[in-house]
Amino acid sequence: MGLRPxxxxxxxxxxxxxxxxxxxxxxxxxxxxxxxxxxEELGVDVECVKGKGYRVKGGLDLIExxxxxxxxxxxxxxxxxxxxxxxxxxxxxxEKMARNALADNVFGFCLSERQTKGRGRRGRQWVSPFGQNIxxxxxxxxxxxxxxxxxxxxxxxxxxxxxxxxxxxSGVQLKWPNDLIIGGKKLGGILVELSGEMTQGCMxxxxxxxxxxxxxxxxxxxxxPWASLIEEGVSIRxxxxxxxxxxxxxxxxxxxxxxxxxxxxPLWQQYDYLKGKQLAxxxxxxxxxxxxxxxxxxxxxxxNGQIISVNAGEVSVRVATNSD
Ligand code: BTN
Numbered sequence: 001m002g003l004r005p006x007x008x009x010x011x012x013x014x015x016x017x018x019x020x021x022x023x024x025x026x027x028x029x030x031x032x033x034x035x036x037x038x039x040e041e042l043g044v045d046v047e048c049v050k051g052k053g054y055r056v057k058g059g060l061d062l063i064e065x066x067x068x069x070x071x072x073x074x075x076x077x078x079x080x081x082x083x084x085x086x087x088x089x090x091x092x093x094x095e096k097m098a099r100n101a102l103a104d105n106v107f108g109f110c111l112s113e114r115q116t117k118g119r120g121r122r123g124r125q126w127v128s129p130f131g132q133n134i135x136x137x138x139x140x141x142x143x144x145x146x147x148x149x150x151x152x153x154x155x156x157x158x159x160x161x162x163x164x165x166x167x168x169x170s171g172v173q174l175k176w177p178n179d180l181i182i183g184g185k186k187l188g189g190i191l192v193e194l195s196g197e198m199t200q201g202c203m204x205x206x207x208x209x210x211x212x213x214x215x216x217x218x219x220x221x222x223x224x225p226w227a228s229l230i231e232e233g234v235s236i237r238x239x240x241x242x243x244x245x246x247x248x249x250x251x252x253x254x255x256x257x258x259x260x261x262x263x264x265x266p267l268w269q270q271y272d273y274l275k276g277k278q279l280a281x282x283x284x285x286x287x288x289x290x291x292x293x294x295x296x297x298x299x300x301x302x303x304n305g306q307i308i309s310v311n312a313g314e315v316s317v318r319v320a321t322n323s324d
Contacts, residue, residue, distance in 0.1 A: 010056045011056070013058055072244075077107055083111070090119060120209070142194075142203075146194060150261070151297035155255075160210070277290045287301075288301040
């Protein structure tokens with residue numbers, strides 16, 4: 001038996017004796033004990049109190065496959081795999097797509113409760129503890145030339161920022177090219193990767209990490225200022241957020257494939273975190289003031305009276321500190 005039925009029972013946050021759990025699931029107490037050990041290996045903090053039984057203090061907000069599938073659009077979504085544990089949802093989808101290609105205009109999705117090798121941009125790790133955040137990847141076949149994908153990740157960022165505004169999260173900003181920011185801290189990130197024969201189209205994977213329920217008191221392994229929705233006072237069921245994300249990604253990619261970045265471009269201005277800030281381009285001897293983006297999605301920097309454009313594939317930009 002998989003761990004999901006047991007996790008679902010424990011998600012209430014109540015105590016359950018081993019006997020009761022065994023009865024509910026039709027397995028022995030020893031089997032329950034072994035399953036508890038596996039649940040702990042996932043990083044779930046299971047309390048075991050003599051005379052009371054097991055509980056997960058505070059309960060769990062699990063991603064319910066049924067809720068996600070019921071709430072999200074159907075016809076363009078071939079599948080949405082909801083996993084408990086995976087190295088990386090993006091790697092998982094890339095491997096799955098390499099075995100079984102998707103038809104045009106159809107998307108495959110993967111969500112996981114935890115990632116053990118979550119990947120961020122520039123080879124960084126994406127910290128992905130169990131049951132707290134959204135780790136979501138989308139994959140689809142893009143039939144055109146890869147140059148037609150410039151601006152895709154910015155468009156996805158805009159779609160997510162708008163979604164968050166819709167569900168009541170105010171003050172979300174976008175740090176070019178791929179960071180979701182709130183209160184000056186990183187709330188999420190987007191990783192677009194391509195695979196396959198670039199000459200005849202390619203498979204696109206869009207990976208989204210969004211901090212939802214992660215508590216600063218429990219995480220000390222992230223080397224930059226970060227935020228989560230819960231720390232911002234926003235409480236939202238992850239299943240609902242995941243379903244909305246799936247819908248909005250399908251809509252944004254469809255719009256992008258049909259009409260490119262043009263319709264997203266004016267929306268960037270209202271979320272632009274870097275505009276007017278003193279910036280330094282990492283790996284290049286460029287510094288200046290953030291001056292928005294151009295219609296191709298390149299970052300513009302005003303430097304020594306000139307406007308310089310920088311490309312997301314080549315450089316990354318950081319807000320300069322006093323010591324720069
Ligand atoms: C960034 O560095 O800002 C991008 C982070 C992207 C993380 C997501 S989580 C889901 C998907 N799977 C991964 O391994 N990475 C992306």
